[in-house]
Amino acid sequence: MPAKLRLLPLQGLSIQHHSFAVPHAAVCLQSIRAVSAPALAASASEEEAEEEEGANEPAPAVSPEPEQPTSSSTSSVLAPARAAAAGSEEGSSRQAANSSTSSSCTWSTSSSCGSREQLQERTEDEWLATLRMLVSEGDAEAKYTELETLGKGGFGTVCMAVETATGEEVAIKKINLLQESSSELCVNEIQVIRDKKNANLVSYVDSYLVNQELWLVMEYMDGGSLQDVIRETQMEEGEIAAVSRECLQGLDFLHCQQVIHRDIKSHNILLGLDGSVKLADFGLAAQLTAEQSKRRSAVGTIYWMAPEIFTRKPYGPKVDIWSLGIVGIEMVEGAPPHLMKTARTVRQLISSGGRPRLQKPRQQSAWLRDFLHCCLETDEDRRWSAQELLQHPFVTSAKPTSSLTPLIMAAQQFTADRRY
Secondary structure (H helix, E strand, O other), X not given: OOEEEEEOXXXXXXXXXXXXXXXXXXXXXXXXXXXXXOOOOOOOOOOOOOOOOOOOOOOOOOOOOOOOOOOOOOOEOOOOOOOOOOOOHHHHHHHHHHHHOOOXXXXXXXXXXXXXXXXXXXXXXXXXXXXXXXXXXXXHHHHXXXXXXXXXXXXXXXXXXXXXXXXXXXXXXXXXXXXXXXXHHHHHHHHHHOOOOOOOEOOEEEEEEEOOEEEEEEEOOOOOEHHHHHHHOOOOHHHHHHHHHHHHHHHHHHHHOOEEOOOOOHHHEEEOOOOOEEEOOOOOOEEOOOOOOOEOOOOOOHHHOOHHHHOOOOEOOHHHHHHHHHHHHHHHHOOOOOOOOOXXXXXXXHHOOOOOOXXXXXXXXXXXXXXXXXXXXXXXXXXXXXXXXXXXXHHHOOOOHHHHHHHHHHHHHHHHHHHO
């Protein structure tokens, strides 16, 4: 049975005593204190775990996050965000996020850095043949009327459309199948999401092959991405807790289905104007089985990847929990840790065994700091699960999701103002 941990007030913070079930009390007691370990972030690598430690970093199979501060991983229809107040640490973090990750379009069309699991070798033609068996027949161009482009990337575009017969709004992710490994990723995404329905996952509607593209028709989320909100606004702890709770509910569902998302980041968390929060983009997801209960491939997005991925250890669903912890830091500071560092530097940092930390931890409550600590435990076995984190007092103290609506509307207004 899990131990019981009582959170105590810290340095003048008036925090109500609250008992809750935890699997590793000693670990989370430490997190009540300010974290002093070096700040780290994740890096991306394409090697399989069996490759030699000294091997050079290979080219990514698909577009990675930027390795240089001035580069951008995904084109966006959204203009760069407002510069934050000069001289403030929070402002510099947010400005860094805006300048180096313009991948914050409403729907990301560029998959993150990832490699094939290579459980069995299949040619691109074989993957395409599998894809043809999964998609629907019919004239998608006649069935849907496109209204607006939401995002563009190396693999294609995402647009908002309506079903011509019903007027129902949808998002269509158009993926260029001429790109290497695109058919495999498309097969993976459809197989993972087609039969998995949950209030905190973006719903799959249908899919079609149109010329050299896969059209992946998904539920349309009219509030944009969490990254848009992070970029444009300052979130309060109750709002951060609300997003965290909704994401954890989605992750708990996936993990109970033995699915690892492997690309949790603010860009892949979509919002509705009603405050709904849903996980999206399952191109890198992995389905675990009794025969393969762990994965080894180094996939994900650099700054959000868990340490066990970089140390090439077999890993399970808790890599998603680490990534959610990085999203927590994003929501506080406007950017993941060490966003401006190169992928190689970040990889070295994360492999050294430290943990990310907040720039100004004393400005945040002990509950929030403890929640992040439990997410960002470097030992996967001691890291909390989604189910356990849903009982954490920071999460249970969350505001209702309706509190996110003003933030979403403000972010959209700021974006619209810059366009005109």
